[in-house]
Amino acid sequence: MQLSVLESAITTAWTRGWQPADLAGYLRRKAGTQGERLVADLIATEMRRYAPTTVDPHWQSQLSAEVWWASEEEFLRRWPERQRNQMFVLLSRLPTLPVLCALPGQARPGASAVQIDPRMLDRVRALLAKAESTDFPEEAETYSAKAQELMARHSIDYALLMASRGTREAASGRRIQVDNPYESPKALLLSITAQANRSRSIWSRDLGFATVLGFPADVAAAELLYTSLLVQATSAMVHAGTPADRRVASFRRSFLTGYAHRIDQRLQQATAAASESAEREHGRAMLPVLASRAEAVTEAVKEHFPDVITTKATVGNRAGWIAGQVAADRANLRTHHGALANN
Structure with a gap:
């Protein structure tokens, strides 16, 4: 050949x-x-x-x-x-996927507007790296809270700026690899993180990745937060339970599932607080803007994945589930809480 x-x-x-x-x-x-x-x-x-x-x-x-x-x-x-x-x-035999960006040879210089300040993004990444590496919860909380503040302010301010200019911004997508082992709870964690950042994650299990659909800045925030939480969850998992527990695959899988579900609860609580804070700063005029963007994301999901189905995670090890929820309570989630308002 x-x-x-x-x-x-x-x-x-x-x-x-x-x-x-x-x-x-x-x-x-x-x-x-x-x-x-x-x-x-x-x-x-x-x-x-x-x-x-x-x-x-x-x-x-x-x-x-x-x-x-x-x-x-x-x-x-x-x-x-x-x-x-x-x-x-x-x-x-590759299946057909949604085309998420211009094909090679078809991109036009300047066609994709820069939506995230590279300097701000570098600062967020540095803060998250410190939050993941420190052994002191209070210090990690400080780093994560600052990263949250930066991403939150950028996301909302950018949406309002585009609206004030009359610029119609389109939802886009990014694929994120979801690898074994324990791909199901990892995909669940990504889905939860994406929803928290006004995006949707569609997992293609057989292909080994998920497609996160949303506005570019929100998708980037979801990926950053997911990556950070996955590092924290994995680190907590290797120290959870007894040595015998840690050798059992069902314990580790249930740990990550419990972790993801508890993270979801904390993110939902944060969403309400973030919405109230943003509304006090920007007024109710921001609500139609965010609602319009939410509708655009929903339409993007319908367009690219008309046959998507929802599944529920299962738990086979109660000790692992409980340990995962406890670890999630200790996680540094406030990285992007301010970017979660979308009600």
């Missing part, structure tokens, strides 16, 4: 909604690390077709491999035919 055939399969995958990170994660699940490495090389080859200025920045950020071979003959000689055939079968 010619290398050009595989390159064409990559190009077709782009038109069917896939992005580099999606393909890499999918092939890792289906063909192991060798399949992931091969598709990275194929993507590097295919990307040579496009001028850098015509490739979306988010797309660029997902690219890691570079062309390392001098000729097609060298490449083909170093990769067994069986691997190439397996790759082609997997690529040709």
Whole structure:
């Protein structure tokens, strides 16, 4: 099989909604690390077709491999035919996904407005890193509260700014990998975090990722908070229960599920407080703006996932569930509470 055939399969995958990170994660699940490495090389080859200025920045950020071979003959000689055939079968059977950003070669410079101040985002990330690494709850609370304040103010202020300018902003999406082990409670935690940040998370279990739909700043906030909470939950899990408990998979799975459910309760409580605080500052004029954005997110979900279904998490280990809820009570959640108002 010619290398050009595989390159064409990559190009077709782009038109069917896939992005580099999606393909890499999918092939890792289906063909192991060798399949992931091969598709990275194929993507590097295919990307040579496009001028850098015509490739979306988010797309660029997902690219890691570079062309390392001098000729097609060298490449083909170093990769067994069986691997190439397996790759082609997997690529040709990819399901169609929502197209979330401009395809390579179609992006227009400046078309995507910068919605998050990079300096502010760096500060938030630094604060979250400190919150995750400190052993002192009070110190972590201070870091998380400051990060919350920054993201909350930015999210609401940006929405009102766009409304005052008469600018219609569209909901968009981002895919976030949800890997084993314990992918179900991880997907639940992401869904809860997305809803708290005025977004929706649709989990594609067989594909290994979830699609978070919302306005760009809110989606970014959801991803940051989810990543931080997952780090905190994992750290708490390895110290929860007895040594015997920690060796049982059902305990760890139930721990993360209990953690997610308790986090949900705390976020709902925070939503009411954040709504009241924002309304005191901006007045009731903000409510129609946020309601309009909520409707736009709902419409985006209906458009991209018309057949989505809702499932409930199950718990098989009561001790793990209780330990997870206790750990959630100690988590530093206020990172983005101010960004949760959407009632």
